[in-house]
Amino acid sequence: MIQSPPKKIKWGIIGLGRIANSFATDLLTIPDAELYAVASRDQEKADYFADKYDAKKAYNSYEALANDPEIDAVYIATPHALHKENALMCLEKGIAVLGEKPFAMNAEEVEIMIAKAKEKNVLLMEALWTYFLPHYQYVLKLLESKTYGNILKIESDFGFQREYNTKTRLFNKAMGGGSLLDIGIYPIFATLSTLGLPKHIDASATFFENGIDSSCTMIFGYQNNVEAHLKSSLLEVLPTEAIFYCEKGVIKINTQFHCPSTVSLIVDGNEEVKEFGYKTIGYNYETIHFNQLIRDGKTESDIMTFEFSRNLIKTLDSVRKVINLEY
CATH class of the missing domain: 3.40.50.720 (NAD(P)-binding Rossmann-like Domain)
Known part of the structure; x- marks a missing residue:
């Protein structure tokens, strides 16, 4: 047939x-x-x-x-x-x-x-397109299988520099502008998709004159002293990596981790880089x-379940509450 x-x-x-x-x-x-x-x-x-x-x-x-x-x-x-x-x-x-x-x-x-x-x-x-990218799914499977043991620490950031201009969406408070909602969501996503919801959140931010955040630095705390150190910024270019420090090695999603990227596996100082043959934007x-x-x-x-989207927006809300960012 x-x-x-x-x-x-x-x-x-x-x-x-x-x-x-x-x-x-x-x-x-x-x-x-x-x-x-x-x-x-x-x-x-x-x-x-x-x-x-x-x-x-x-x-x-x-x-x-x-x-x-x-x-x-x-x-x-x-x-x-x-x-x-x-x-x-x-x-x-x-x-x-x-x-x-x-x-x-x-x-x-x-x-x-x-x-x-x-x-x-x-x-x-x-x-949230990153969830579906082959390199990210690869990392999730490595972490889930504990190939390199448990996660001890996460470091992730996302930053670029733009000229402050309130006529553009990125800097318009009425449109939800600022670093946290626009790009801080990615390091937070990397953490929630691997460690789940944090037990406590510390955060601090800098602000533009119209009240939106120009940068946001966060520490998410988990059981057994595991922490995620996260940052977003519209003031500086950051590596924009996601690094998972595990018991037996380090898994690093290289620059522009949220886009099609490469993955470095680092064990005892030896680095292996995985390529994924991307041919599209992603x-x-x-x-x-x-x-x-x-x-x-x-x-x-x-x-990308409803429950995950709920957890993601609730975490963003929690960070906003800590840094006193209101829309």
């Missing part, structure tokens, strides 16, 4: 900034998916994006895209503060939602989104997973 090809998933993208471009680029590499529609509040921008990535429809409002009955899934790439309302709008229409990290601005908003997804019986997942891995969830009729990922 000849099997019929899998259903082609028709995607929409809401919010057409830098990350949306990366997502669309990798979507083109997936044979059984297509970019069907895009939406911006600027028609010219929507038209340009649609032409660039061969989308059939270009809308000048997010609502218009959500009302298109042809769309199976939507990728939400708007600023953080809009994630909840955009997700709820699409879930209400029965469209599967892949929502950029952070899932929303706080745990309360995330709970509202999850409740709506359950009410409508529609797939919802946080788009967004295709989460998208392929999400497409399969749709085909299987699933409403929750077994990798």
Whole structure:
């Protein structure tokens, strides 16, 4: 019997900034998916994006895209503060939602989104792409199998320098700007996905004049004196690595650990570097997973679960409380 090809998933993208471009680029590499529609509040921008990535429809409002009955899934790439309302709008229409990290601005908003997804019986997942990258899955398996023994300490950071400009999303407090939510989430993710929730959190931060954090330094405490030392910064270039110090060796995800990267295994001063043969930006891995969830009729990922997204946003909320960052 000849099997019929899998259903082609028709995607929409809401919010057409830098990350949306990366997502669309990798979507083109997936044979059984297509970019069907895009939406911006600027028609010219929507038209340009649609032409660039061969989308059939270009809308000048997010609502218009959500009302298109042809769309199976939507990728939400708007600023953080809009994630909840955009997700709820699409879930209400029965469209599967892949929502950029952070899932929303706080745990309360995330709970509202999850409740709506359950009410409508529609797939919802946080788009934390790192979880799905082969090098990261490789490290998770090494740590889970205790190949190098238990974790003794984690060090992870993410930092780059940008000119302070409140007209851009990154520095706009109303849009959820600042280092913690935008890039601090990655070192926190690396810790939660390997050690789970911390028993206590210490943190300190520096701030821009508009009240958003310019840098954030964190120490997560666990049983047996295990600690995670984490940092995010918009003031300086940091190594952007994730280093797991274990009883029998060190596992280091090299620079830009959250992207396609290499892994160094260090034992007794000897270093072995693992390559993973990446040929894409890396967004295709989460998208392929999400497409399969749709085909299987699933409403929750077994990798990026609701419980993990809850823990992640609750931890971000806890850090914000310690450093006194309010939106």
